Amino acid sequence: MEITAAHNAPIAEVAKAIREATLSPVDLVGACLDRIWERDGKLHSFVHVADNALERANAAEQAVRDGRALGPLHGIPIAVKDNYLTADMPTTAGTFADIAFPKEDGAAVARLREAGAILIGKTRMHEFAWGMETPPARNPYDLDRVPGGSSGGSGIAVTAGFCMAALGSDTGGSIRIPASLCGTVGFKPTFGRIGRSGIVPHSWSLDHAGPLTRSVHDAALLTDVLSGYDAKDAGSANEPPTALAGIPGQCAEGLRLGVCRNHFFESLDPEVEAAVEATIDRLAQVGARVVEFEVPELAYGLGAIFAIELASSTAYHLPHLAAGRTDDYSEDVRLLVEMGRLVTGSDYLQAERYRSLLAAKFQSVFDRVDVVAGPTMPITAWKIGQKDVVLGGKRESVLETSWRFTYPWNLLGLPAISVPCGVDRLGLPMGIQIAGAAFDEAAVIRTAALVEKHQAA
Numbered sequence: 192m193e194i195t196a197a198h199n200a201p202i203a204e205v206a207k208a209i210r211e212a213t214l215s216p217v218d219l220v221g222a223c224l225d226r227i228w229e230r231d232g233k234l235h236s237f238v239h240v241a242d243n244a245l246e247r248a249n250a251a252e253q254a255v256r257d258g259r260a261l262g263p264l265h266g267i268p269i270a271v272k273d274n275y276l277t278a279d280m281p282t283t284a285g286t287f288a289d290i291a292f293p294k295e296d297g298a299a300v301a302r303l304r305e306a307g308a309i310l311i312g313k314t315r316m317h318e319f320a321w322g323m324e325t326p327p328a329r330n331p332y333d334l335d336r337v338p339g340g341s342s343g344g345s346g347i348a349v350t351a352g353f354c355m356a357a358l359g360s361d362t363g364g365s366i367r368i369p370a371s372l373c374g375t376v377g378f379k380p381t382f383g384r385i386g387r388s389g390i391v392p393h394s395w396s397l398d399h400a401g402p403l404t405r406s407v408h409d410a411a412l413l414t415d416v417l418s419g420y421d422a423k424d425a426g427s428a429n430e431p432p433t434a435l436a437g438i439p440g441q442c443a444e445g446l447r448l449g450v451c452r453n454h455f456f457e458s459l460d461p462e463v464e465a466a467v468e469a470t471i472d473r474l475a476q477v478g479a480r481v482v483e484f485e486v487p488e489l490a491y492g493l494g495a496i497f498a499i500e501l502a503s504s505t506a507y508h509l510p511h512l513a514a515g516r517t518d519d520y521s522e523d524v525r526l527l528v529e530m531g532r533l534v535t536g537s538d539y540l541q542a543e544r545y546r547s548l549l550a551a552k553f554q555s556v557f558d559r560v561d562v563v564a565g566p567t568m569p570i571t572a573w574k575i576g577q578k579d580v581v582l583g584g585k586r587e588s589v590l591e592t593s594w595r596f597t598y599p600w601n602l603l604g605l606p607a608i609s610v611p612c613g614v615d616r617l618g619l620p621m622g623i624q625i626a627g628a629a630f631d632e633a634a635v636i637r638t639a640a641l642v643e644k645h646q647a648a
Contacts, residue, residue, distance in 0.1 A: 196223045202267055202409045203436065205324040205355065208305075209266040216266030220248035220309055221252030223268045226313070227353045235328045236338075236347035238273050240312040243475055247309045262385050264416060270348045270357040273313040274320060274391040275300055280310070284391040285318040285341075288519040290511065297389015299358060299400055299423045305414045311354050314344030320360055320393040321504070323368060323577070323593040330372060332619055336572040340595070341367035345403045346373035350549050356413055361399045362391055363496060364597025367609040370403055370621030371567035374611050376639070377403045378410040380631050382604030383428030385414070386421020394503040395426065397496070397601045407610060407639045411435035414632065433632055439640030444478035446638060449560030452499045454489035455596055458582040459569035466621045467566045473645045474564075474638070482560050486552050488545075490601060493591070495542040495549075496598045502539050505531025546602050553603055557628040562638045566596055567609040567622035596624060606632045610642045 192200070192208040197219055199210075206444050208214035224244060231237055241247075252268040255624035271277065276286045277300055282292040296304065303310065317325045317340035325343025330336040330352045338347050342359030346369030349357050359366040361379040370377025378401045385400040394400060415436050419636060421427040450456075450471060456464065508528045511517050517525050555564070569592050570580055580586050600607040607626040614620055627635040 194218055198222070201406055202264070202355055202412055205266055206263055206598065208264055209251070210255060210260045216248040216251040216309065217245065219266065220268050220311065222491060223311055223353055225377060226351065227332050230351055231262065231353065233329060233334060234331055234347050235313055236351065236353060237270070237312045238283065238315050238344070240317035241310055243279060244268070244309055247582065247622050250311060251307065259641065260438050261305070263304065263305035263306055263412060266352045267308050267356070268311040269308045270302055270312050270314045270345060270354040271300060272342050272345050272357070272359050273316050273362055274640035275358060276389040276391070277310065277313065280313055280384055282313070282319070282391065285304055285316040288516045289375065290516060292391060298423065299391060299417050302417050302419070310441060313350050314342070316344060317341035318521050319391070319504070320346065320362060320365060321484055321524045321527050323590060323638050325369070326619055329575075330572045331616070332374065332573065336574055336619070337365045337372065339372035339416055339572070341365040342403065343369045346370055346375055346377070349373070349375045349403050349405060353415060356402055356404045356409055357401050359401060360393070361401060362393045362500060364395045364594040366399070366401050366403060367567050367597050367607060367622070368593055369642060370609040372572040372620065374620030375403050376410045376608065377401070377408055377623045378414060378608040379606065380389055380414055380418065380433070380605045381428070383426050383620040384416045384430065384433070384606070384630070384632070386419070386424045386427050388421050388423035392507050394500045396503065397500060397555060399601065400457060407440045407608070407643050409434065410585075411438060418628065423611070428485050428630070430630060435632055437635045438601070438636045441640070442478060443474055443641050446474070446479040446562070446641070447481040448474055448481050449487055449556060449559045449563040450481055450483045451563055451565060453485040453487060455565035458570065458585060458587070459566055460615070462615040463566050463569060463571065464619050467564075467623050470612045470623050470642055470646065471564055474641060477641070477645060484556060486556065486561070488549055491545060492549065492599055492602060495545040496602050497541040498534050498538045499546070502534040521606070548605055549599070560628065562633045563626045564638070565624055567624040568593060569594060571615050571617070571619035571621055601628050605629055606635045608635050610639045612642065612646060
């Protein structure tokens with residue numbers, strides 16, 4: 192396999208070529224490093240590039256010669272967000288504050304290495320996983336626009352071909368938002384599906400780990416590698432690992448495709464709405480049955496997730512607040528961390544009560560549908576420094592707008608994926624979001640693969 196072909200091929204095909212010695216992992220990793228040195232000076236997707244990547248690639252190539260191919264990601268260059276602890280690279284969680292993080296592999300990183308992956312570097316993130324912009328990173332489709340956050344560096348790195356996949360974390364949309372804005376696939380499996388030990392926490396009950404990839408099949412493969420019980424994560428689900436990689440390619444016949452007309456289709460860019468509606472229509476044309484419904488209670492979700500996120504994030508940062516280290520936080524993050532001290536116990540309890548109510552509502556929904564489809568984001572990538580946007584004649588902040596469609600699935604802990612569904616008149620990517628019932632990643636991947644297949648048709 193030629194290097195140029197490898198950059199666009201599914202991970203499974205590239206890994207097979209490496210195992211069969213028709214592609215050198217040294218050449219593959221070297222080509223990725225060359226791209227990083229040539230282009231990342233303008234994109235700023237990496238905060239650290241592994242100085243042992245070529246050494247590990249040589250070891251992977253020698254293992255193939257010795258008949259010791261390690262697993263489904265053998266020789267595949269993958270990046271991880273800067274809040275994933277790594278034994279051979281520093282972790283900063285996007286902060287310049289004087290905080291030392293352990294130099295050890297977390298659960299997800301260990302699973303990548305066990306599968307044979309080569310960690311090529313640590314990707315830039317919005318500080319402590321707060322925020323939707325990931326400064327100073329730039330969107331690869333337009334250098335004057337944001338890549339999204341907080342996993343913006345991972346979205347850029349995948350789109351730019353700096354690696355074959357990247358890991359992100361998602362508390363209110365931080366995998367799916369950069370996936371939508373950068374034109375990649377971004378998958379947040381069910382809460383507890385992927386172990387989070389060794390990931391710098393943001394909000395314990397909202398944090399999810401997951402991959403950003405170039406295709407749905409790659410996301411399925413990465414999830415299969417990453418899933419499984421993590422004894423060091425109190426939120427880990429004792430469920431068997433997923434087996435998703437064989438799902439893409441199935442037909443749409445019999446698929447019950449839910450469309451929630453309130454909340455997810457309110458106040459959004461007309462081009463985004465048209466692209467998502469066209470994608471839903473295509474799925475209906477190939478056999479899916481569209482089931483429309485409403486959940487009025489979604490109107491109260493923003494206050495609930497903000498109370499939970501503020502309080503739990505501030506609880507993590509209390510030692511840093513007491514030690515005065517937050518003086519070195521960026522202004523936007525410091526303000527949010529300090530605001531969390533204003534959330535009362537009553538506020539938090541009410542938010543958790545709302546969460547239980549919303550979960551019951553959607554449990555009823557998933558008795559009637561297999562998945563729920565809608566826009567990942569109301570807008571495409573906005574200009575760096577832009578503070579607000581006008582949608583439906585109403586002016587609102589880009590912060591409020593950007594995560595409106597993604598955060599409900601964090602409150603509920605349900606699996607959700609963003610898949611590219613076109614570009615707007617400026618050539619900026621748009622995404623459709625598919626969500627499913629708890630631990631039914633199979634239905635989400637099946638539908639996402641159909642979107643991808645019929646988008647390309």
